Amino acid sequence: MKKFLIPSLYLGLLIACNSPEKTIDYTQMSDEDRLAAAKEIAHQTIMVDGHVDLPYRMKVGGFTLQREILDVSVRTPDGNFDFPRSKEGGLDAPFMSIYIPAGNQQIPGASKALADSLIMMTERLANTFPDKFAMAYSPADIEANFAKGLISLPMGMENGAGLEDDIKNVEYFHQRGIRYITLTHGKANLIGDSSYDSLRPHGGLSEYGEQVVKEMNRVGIMVDLSHVSDDTFKDALAITQVPVIASHSSARKFTPGFERNMSDELIKAMAENGGVMMINFGGSFIDSTYAAGQAKVREHIVNWLAENNLSRRDSAAQAYIAEYAAANNPFPTVQKVADHIDHVVSLVGIDHVGFGSDFDGVGDSLPTGLKDVSMFPNLIAELLKRGYSREDIEKICYKNIFRVWKAVEDFASSQQ
Incomplete structure (x- = not known):
């Protein structure tokens, strides 16, 4: 519960807990002290980001061992992510987006081939710099890597077109390390309709898409409903047997008419399903x-x-x-991102929100105070200022997404 809702009662309960850490009232700190506290929390707490477009940035920029091209093990002059800045900001587990542009859907086999190449590129990053990065295929892997001071690289496929027209590829990509699949991207695909596409050939999920969702449940891949049309969203919720995620979406309340963001109706439906909405930081996502x-x-x-x-x-x-x-x-400013988090919490509670920045994927539209991964403490400080507790912050940073991820793992185990 957020302290500003019942401040006097909340503070009284904290004092009664006899835990010095829990008696901290961050709202009464100076901005400087609160930012220092936010940095401490960021570095002591596992932080997961649902969506970072580094693999495609590496593909465009060229990834080799030659630092003059692109080496994110050191500070880079552009982009939003690299190892030093990730460490500064306390980001421990950015989901690497295995991004498949909608244009690839026009060429049979091209989407799967690109997915395979981006996965190999991500693995190469971990293998090349094992003192900095490590692959992660479960919450347990992230916890182990965090203890070693390593940045985890879990992977999610952005655009289910990578599955092509073969349901067997769901299990194939699970074996390759994919742990969520965003069902669509900028255009409708074989799975379902996209929020960005004026054409709605399926009216939601296709019959193949229904099979895909069921198979993702069976093998243990999280269903990601960012990018899908409202009808696809509702169809997927009706079929899935486990909680879903939106890896990088924001609240439509602040961007009326922008279907790519989630309406209050969809946010409530996702919460009833037990899912997690991970807030996108892009300017057009947070501020009309x-x-x-x-x-x-x-x-x-x-x-x-x-x-x-x-x-x-x-x-x-x-x-x-x-x-x-x-x-x-x-x-927009970091306060706008906090507004979206506030809105989700006011609708469905603290257990259904997380971070899904879309760093390296939204260009130069990022808010003042959140221009790259080093600036996560600015957002945490703003949330502390608004009355969020340390436990609240931990839920947003990792506990909520871990809960969903473990539920998906457990269901898949039960199907074997």
């Missing part, structure tokens, strides 16, 4: 004002480039674009 401003800025820049006969690659254009965007499309 930012999304509208972004569209206006984009239109202005396109016109300005044409009028001045410049391309985005020109240095003069880059300087103007950066200056104009900063002046005319203010970024």
Whole structure:
């Protein structure tokens, strides 16, 4: 329970517990002291992020042992994730997104081939830097890696198109280490309809998609309902026998008309299922004002480039674009992300929310104060300021997603 709901009673109960740690009232601290406390919590607590797009960033940037290309074992000049910044922010287990662009769906075999290559790339990262990274296939693996000071690399497949049209690939990808599958991405696929796609060929899940959800339950892969249409979401909930997740979604209340985010109805349905919604940090996901401003800025820049006969690659254009965007499309702040967490908690309680940043996947739209993985303590400090307890923070950081993950594991074990 959040302290600000019943502050005097809550504080009295804490004092009665005779635990010095539990008597801390973070709301009464200075901002400086609260941030220090947030950093301590971040480093002492396992922190899971439901969605980080590092594998595809490595594919685009080129991953080799040559540091001049891309080596995230050291601090990198761009992107949102690398080992030093992850350690600074206290992020211990970023789910590596095995991202399959919708365009790959047009070429038979291309989606599965890309998934395999991104999995191998992630494994290579762990094998190349075993003193920094380690693969993780269960909550127990993450706990063991955390004790060793290693960053865990669990994997989730973003876009079930990687399964192609073969149900046997569900078990295949479980064996390859995939622990959640986002059923769709930007376009409808063989499994179901996408929130981003105006075409709805299945009206929700397809018959094949129903088989996929059941098979994911059987083998122990979490069902991820980020990106799917509302009808696909409801169909999946009706079929699954275990809790589901939304690995990187935010609340539609703050972005009316944006189906990619979750409505209050869907948030409540997910909570009834026992699932967890992991909040996306992207600007257009958390703030409709930012999304509208972004569209206006984009239109202005396109016109300005044409009028001045410049391309985005020109240095003069880059300087103007950066200056104009900063002046005319203010970024949301870390407080906006906390607002989404507050909303989920007010609807369904603290047990159904987590972090799903979409770092390395949402470009430069990230909020002020949450520009990369080193800045997680800023969000934790904001939550402490709003009255969240340390136990609340631990649930958001890992206990909620671990609960779902273990439930999926247990069900799969019972089916063997």
